[in-house]
Structure formats: structure tokens, C-alpha cells
Amino acid sequence: MTYHTSRRRLLGFASSLALTGALMTSGSLSQASTLPTTQQDGIETPSSDGLGVAPGQHFWDALALKPQTAWSRLREAFQWQAQWQADHRHPRVQAWIDHYRASPHNIVEITERARPWLAWITEQIETRDLPGEIALLPFIESSFDPRARSHMGATGLWQIMPRTGEALGLQRSGAWDGRLDVVSSTRAALDYIELQADQWYEGDIELSLAAYNAGAGTVNRARRIALSRGRPGHYWDLDLPAETMDYVPKLLAISAIIADPIRYGVSLPEIDEAPAFAQIPVTRALTLSEAARLAGVPQGQLAELNPGLLASRATPRQVRRLLVPAERAERLLAALETRQSPAGDGNPSIHVVQRGDTLSAIASRHAVAMVDLARWNDIQRLDTLQPGQQLTLSGR
Incomplete structure (x- = not known):
């Protein structure tokens, strides 16, 4: 099983050299990785697409009654499930399916945390024509907890390391951490996965995911060894750290369960298709x-x-x-919009900066202290005012 991008896209990073050297790791233990390992021996329910067609009811009638959900849209974006089934299920994937299905309530708990994010992340995956399975990578990385932090320093839904975050343009300060922001970090993580696939692995997404987990240096070394031994050098041929050996199998396993939750005895939370x-x-x-x-x-x-x-x-x-x-x-x-009309238009609490305005002049015009005006609006330098910028005049 080797999966590639369906297109090649060159991403223009000014800091590509820094990005190439950056290491990324999931670090912290997610709930997904702490599930019990005992297998469940109960009888499986027959595979079902979840439409619940009643006797005598036509399939299309049932389909019309079922609105699109975030889960159904995600399943439509899956690209790897059919090939994985055709390849008779890799035993490492099946082992993780058994692992996850032993505690279905844990899957429900983690997917419940995906509620605010899943539909939007799926949209981003679709836009890039990436396999929909990647939308479930936060299940593996952070258990869909945007504030997750590992002891190694990886942070956020996608568990991005500080150095990698900087290379990807994720700003950090005492008031902001782009790695924790779901919109910024999602775009950065997907950029990183695509960039590595195109730069190092001829579009091979599995190898890029392995590099996302262990770092490109680790994967590239393992690949060179595999190639020297006459192996094709695909993800499944490599001798990698144990966590990385399980990384893609975990993703395929949870994707298989999401693809057919009834079969695996999992009841997913209802999540709307729209973000x-x-x-x-x-x-x-x-x-x-x-x-x-x-x-x-x-x-x-x-x-x-x-x-x-x-x-x-x-x-x-x-x-x-x-x-x-x-x-x-x-x-x-x-x-x-009501509160941010220019000063003099009936809204004394906001001033919209005009060309030529200075902080001193604005403060004088509204009879406030310049130091207060700067503090209320977090202005560190007097030359940073921009036309159209809105300044609060009361600190509220």
C-alpha cells in the first residue's frame, strides 16, 4: 500500500531550509494511544452504510431522508479505504482496529471534541485534494484537543513543535500562539505535509506522514537503508521508531472505523456538515x-x-x-460596524484612523491621555498606526 498526492504543488516558503530541518513529534500521549489493548470477541453486526432502509422502502427514498453530515462528507473524501480493503488489510492496521474497538466510548469522547473543527478541516482537505483520512490526524496527535501540549514541546491540535511552527510562520508571543489556533495550525500542518511529500518523497503521503511524526532526517535515513537492501523504500518497508511504525496504521484504523461505525459498534456524535x-x-x-x-x-x-x-x-x-x-x-x-463608525458620526467610543493621524493628535482630539490611548489599544510604537485601524477611546 503506497498512497500519493493526486497532484504536485510547490509551496513557496521563505524559510524552507529551516522547515526542512525542523523536527515534529506527537510527544504527548493522546487518549487514543492509551486505550486498552484487550480485543473484543463479540459478534460483529453486519456492515451497513447507516441509511437504515426499512423493508419495502426504496434506497433512494432513504437517501433523500438523510441530510449530509460532517461524517458523510468526510467519508466521501476518503481516498485510501478502498485500496486498503483490496490489499486484504495490513495486520498492523487490523491490530489497531482491534485496539480502538475495545473501548468505543473513547472514540465517541474524542470525536465529540472534534465537533467544532471537523467540518472546517474537511473543507480544507477537500480544497487541497488530499485524502480525507488526514482530517483525522488530530485524533492521533492530540485527541482533538486544541490545547494539548506534550512534554517535548509539541502543541495544539496538530502537535507542532516550536521550531517547526516558526518555520511555518506560526507567530508566538505572550498574548498569542499560532500553534494553538486551529485555523492557522491546520493550514500550516497541511502545508508541511504537502511540502515534504513533494520535496522528498515524490508525492508519497505515507512517507510524509512518517516524517511529520519522526522528522524527515529519520525517515530519509531509514529509506536509504531500505533501498540499499533492495526494498522499494515505501513506508511499509522501513524500520522506523515504534511510534512512527504505528503512525499510519493508527490513522488507517480510525478511518476504517469512521467509514463504517455500525460494523464496529461505535455511535458517532451528530455533527453538521457546515463549519x-x-x-x-x-x-x-x-x-x-x-x-x-x-x-x-x-x-x-x-x-x-x-x-x-x-x-x-x-x-x-x-x-x-x-x-x-x-x-x-x-x-x-x-x-x-455600528460601534466602529468614524469619530464625529455619533459613536464617541471608537476612532477610525485617517491618513495623517498621529496618536498625539487623536488623544488631544478626544481629550484622553496619549499613554492611556496607547495602552487601551496595545500600541507599542507610535509609527504603527494604519489608515482604517480602529482605536477604542475608553479601554472597554
Whole structure:
């Protein structure tokens, strides 16, 4: 079994040399890796596509009654399942299927945590024409916990190491960590997987996934040894660290269970096909409490959607967008537009920077102290004002 990208895409990273040398590792133990190893010997239920066609009911009638879900859309994006079945199931994959199915409640718990992210991640996978199975990589890496941290320093849904994150452009500061931000880290992780597949492995995604786990240096050395011994040099031919030897089999195993949950006695949580969140641009300093109040949602819900925001305040200098529940996006946008009309238009709490404005002049115009205006808007340098930038005049 060897799986390749269906297209080749060259990604322009200014820091490609740094990226090539960076090592990535899952590090921390996920819930997936701590499931019991005893096998379940119960009788399997017959394979089913989950449509539940009643006697006398036509297949297409049942299909029409079943709306698309995040799970069904993900299954449509799977590219490896048919080949894996045709290859009579690699024993390492089957061993992990038995491992996971022994504790189906753990699968349900982890997939429940995928609720806010699964539909959006699947969209990104589809856009790149990558195998849908990769959308389940966070199951292996972090148990779909965006705040997961390993003792080795890997962080976030995709468990990105600091050095690799820097090479991928994921910014970090005392107020922001792009590795924790699901949107930024997902794009970076997929970029990294595609880049390595094209740069080192002629589009071989399995080898790229192995390198994602163990580092390209480790995989390349193992591959050279395999080739010197007359082996093809595919993932399944290599002698790799134990965790990496299990990495692709784990992904194929959980994908097989998601592909046919009824067969494996798993009841997946219902997740809508549409992404659960919307992205709102941050054009002025905005606290989570203010955003939550304007959107009409609990502040804790916004904090869960924005784990990269280490402080409770978003500023344009550090954060480009805020994630909010999709059904609340229009309300928040309307509220922000009302509050961000230029000074003099009936909204004294916001000033929209015009060309030629200085912080001193703005402070004088609105009778506030310049140091307060800078503090309220997290302005570190006086020459960083940009036309269209919105400044709060009250610190709220």
C-alpha cells in the first residue's frame, strides 16, 4: 500500500531550509494511544452504510431522508479505504482496529471534541485534494484537543513543535500562539505535509506522514537503508521508531472505523456538515468579554474557539481574526460596524484612523491621555498606526 498526492504543488516558503530541518513529534500521549489493548470477541453486526432502509422502502427514498453530515462528507473524501480493503488489510492496521474497538466510548469522547473543527478541516482537505483520512490526524496527535501540549514541546491540535511552527510562520508571543489556533495550525500542518511529500518523497503521503511524526532526517535515513537492501523504500518497508511504525496504521484504523461505525459498534456524535464557526476580522483592539457580549454568547465559548489567544484581548497587530459561532457571526459584525463608525458620526467610543493621524493628535482630539490611548489599544510604537485601524477611546 503506497498512497500519493493526486497532484504536485510547490509551496513557496521563505524559510524552507529551516522547515526542512525542523523536527515534529506527537510527544504527548493522546487518549487514543492509551486505550486498552484487550480485543473484543463479540459478534460483529453486519456492515451497513447507516441509511437504515426499512423493508419495502426504496434506497433512494432513504437517501433523500438523510441530510449530509460532517461524517458523510468526510467519508466521501476518503481516498485510501478502498485500496486498503483490496490489499486484504495490513495486520498492523487490523491490530489497531482491534485496539480502538475495545473501548468505543473513547472514540465517541474524542470525536465529540472534534465537533467544532471537523467540518472546517474537511473543507480544507477537500480544497487541497488530499485524502480525507488526514482530517483525522488530530485524533492521533492530540485527541482533538486544541490545547494539548506534550512534554517535548509539541502543541495544539496538530502537535507542532516550536521550531517547526516558526518555520511555518506560526507567530508566538505572550498574548498569542499560532500553534494553538486551529485555523492557522491546520493550514500550516497541511502545508508541511504537502511540502515534504513533494520535496522528498515524490508525492508519497505515507512517507510524509512518517516524517511529520519522526522528522524527515529519520525517515530519509531509514529509506536509504531500505533501498540499499533492495526494498522499494515505501513506508511499509522501513524500520522506523515504534511510534512512527504505528503512525499510519493508527490513522488507517480510525478511518476504517469512521467509514463504517455500525460494523464496529461505535455511535458517532451528530455533527453538521457546515463549519461550526465563522471568522470575524479583527480591525481594532477587542476583548473577549466585549466580543461575547456583542455576539450574545458566553465568553467561555469564545475562549474555546480561540485557544491561540493567550490573553483575553485581540489586537490587529497580533490577531487577524476571531472565531465565533457561525450563527452569531452576523450579529457580531453588525454590532462592530455600528460601534466602529468614524469619530464625529455619533459613536464617541471608537476612532477610525485617517491618513495623517498621529496618536498625539487623536488623544488631544478626544481629550484622553496619549499613554492611556496607547495602552487601551496595545500600541507599542507610535509609527504603527494604519489608515482604517480602529482605536477604542475608553479601554472597554
